[in-house]
Amino acid sequence: MPYQSNNFFQEVYEVVKLVPRGRVTSYGAVAAYLGAKNRARMVGWAMNNAGSYPEVPAHRVVNRSGELTARDHFGGNTMAERLTEEGVTIKNNRVQHLKQVFWDPSVELL
DNA sequence: ATTATGACTTCAC
DNA sequence: CGTGAAGCCATAA
Numbered sequence: 520m521p522y523q524s525n526n527f528f529q530e531v532y533e534v535v536k537l538v539p540r541g542r543v544t545s546y547g548a549v550a551a552y553l554g555a556k557n558r559a560r561m562v563g564w565a566m567n568n569a570g571s572y573p574e575v576p577a578h579r580v581v582n583r584s585g586e587l588t589a590r591d592h593f594g595g596n597t598m599a600e601r602l603t604e605e606g607v608t609i610k611n612n613r614v615q616h617l618k619q620v621f622w623d624p625s626v627e628l629l
Numbered sequence: 630a631t632t633a634t635g636a637c638t639t640c641a642c
Numbered sequence: 643c644g645t646g647a648a649g650c651c652a653t654a655a
Binding site: 546547550557558559560561562563564565567569577580581582587588589590592 | 635636637638639
């Protein structure tokens, strides 16, 4: 297993695993919760590495606009299907009603 | 050491 | 919300 810049990756996984079913969060939100809002890209990297962690629901992590950027990494429409299955409405590769399904750790987990 | 790249964000229009 | 530019940071070559 490759390097893990610290427990940063671990922290990311912890938070992502706490995302409730039918809700989504963003890389920036997680990063912010970890006290590194300018490290959103690294959260993405952590997710990339998370491919080895089935327990991490990476499909519930989208970008700030609710766009399913991870779609390509999941392959096919796996992500969209899975989210839809959980009750999240997906349209044109984006989460609908984002305001309702968005889950911000720095708020919900406060 | 330097350049390029990316599962991002924010600001301006 | 959409597009384009700039900022930020770890990894890869």
